[in-house]
Amino acid sequence: LKKIDYPEPVRELIRQLRRMPAIGPRSAERIALWMIQSRDSRTVEISDAIVKASSIRTCSLCGFFCDDTSLCAICSSPDRERQLLCVVEQPTDILPLERTGAFRGLYHALGGKLSPLDHVSPEDLRIETLQARIKQEPPQELILALSADVEGEATAHYLVDLLTGTGTRMTRIAQGLSVGLGLENADELTITRAFSGRTPLH
């Protein structure tokens, strides 16, 4: 006897939903059933939003998210302190910093941190674009806001070695972020304190 399951389009919808982070088999099934049973425009609106959001690009300067323009809202803003440049690991590290209002300069997202074990070397990160940026528009201060783990430390050392001699003052945020916990998970007070207590490097 053939085992009865949902029709193929529903099974495909469940399969696709399961590819999303934090969606397990039960959740995928519940969402899929909700979608096929809802009789209003909500599912169309959701699928439209997915298509629209997938055209989001990364800023050619800092690596943050932007729409179809080449520069993000931060880089194109006339109100930022352009002489301060804050280096973070991921573009997702920028929003927690922005929410605190502790920093009004510009950012540069590396796209990760140096990690020989994971085969992440300098060429895999946006380090060349950082060098080019500094050369083109030298900031007064370059602030490293990297995580306080071994890889974050290695990345900081690499950048200090690389950029010493460019005339840019280099600092790092205070070590208020616990080991292994990136900026993304740090609370606002921690971030504000980390920023105001930054220390010189080199």
Ligand SMILES: [Zn+2]
């Ligand atoms: Zn940008």
